[in-house]
Amino acid sequence: MESQIIVTVDVVLLTLSEGALKTVLLRRDNEPYAGQPALPGGYIHPGEDRDALAAAGRVLRQKTGLVSPYLEQLFTFSGGVRDPRGWSVSVAYYALVHESLLGPGPRHHFELAPVDALPDLPFDHNRIAAQAAQRLRDKSGYSALPCHLLPPAFTLRELQQTYELVLGSSLDKSVFRRRLGELDFLEAVPDAVRQGKHRPAQLYRLKPQARLALFNKTM
């Protein structure tokens, strides 16, 4: 048997807030780096966690109260220098949530920081967060992934704005709508419109199979 390796999970919890893609940071309770903001994370508990995904769900639930439906494995970070406690492996996950799921009122227990302007984080958490943002951007061109940053029903205009925020560039409306038609993951919500300044806008949602299939596809 080899000498002991530290095995943890970390979660990049992404949301759109104030027009920017942000990630949830928590102040660390324990050493190392106690008191500093960092990605939510913790040890895998072999007696309690079925697998690393379950550990990530538990950590998120315990530390933020969130029960996130879509935790996707991002990458496993490892090595002898990333954690001062010793040789470590962190199985990293990411999740996309609409800001309303983060709860109303003052957020004593966590903060939101823009993924493109994060403070210096402990361990290799800057690298993990950057890789999650890049993954989201890479997948946005051909998937329904950004829909999870919206509430369950949304207008096509809101959806285009979300893609634009994630991709960091503006999209041509007609090209965007043709692409949506090809991808075929949306359906109109019956009899649901949003009243705006001009004419009412139809609300859409993910088709049930798109909602389920989204994260089951191999990345």
Next chain:
Amino acid sequence: MESQIIVTVDVVLLTLSEGALKTVLLRRDNEPYAGQPALPGGYIHPGEDRDALAAAGRVLRQKTGLVSPYLEQLFTFSGGVRDPRGWSVSVAYYALVHESLLGPGPRHHFELAPVDALPDLPFDHNRIAAQAAQRLRDKSGYSALPCHLLPPAFTLRELQQTYELVLGSSLDKSVFRRRLGELDFLEAVPDAVRQGKHRPAQLYRLKPQARLALFNKTM
């Protein structure tokens, strides 16, 4: 500190052989499952390996003699039931090699098995191999990945046959060539042609930046 978790790496080494996508299996030296064919794998050695990728390279080198240039992280498999020794994490990698790199002559130390008709393997190695094959297929539609199953220079006809073998379906020649033009990862090898039954065929290779960029992109 939590109770000890077993931390290993496993490698799915894919190649095209006799017209099928195959993976390398090794007979296990040690318990559990001693003597049975399995994916090449082993413990991470914290005193020796810089990170999990380095561990995968070392394991592959020590057990097959192969020094593979392109090891890509596939997924991390974990849990309390996948290894009879206890709660375990395996960081899995995959690599694509041309069959000639597997060496000439009799292969006493390993065997090749078709990924779509593998025997029952120990641990969750069937699942790991299936996920590697699926990843390759998912990425083949929009990447140069299958080129690594060919020798460094190849004809467009050989390339199309390779994509067809990987994808398991025939491709229209004109559509395939237009897609290659869009992806723009090939260059002609100057003054290199392959003599065939009919007219000589130009040889192509990956552009240097495509060769380097291939696996640096976030998956």
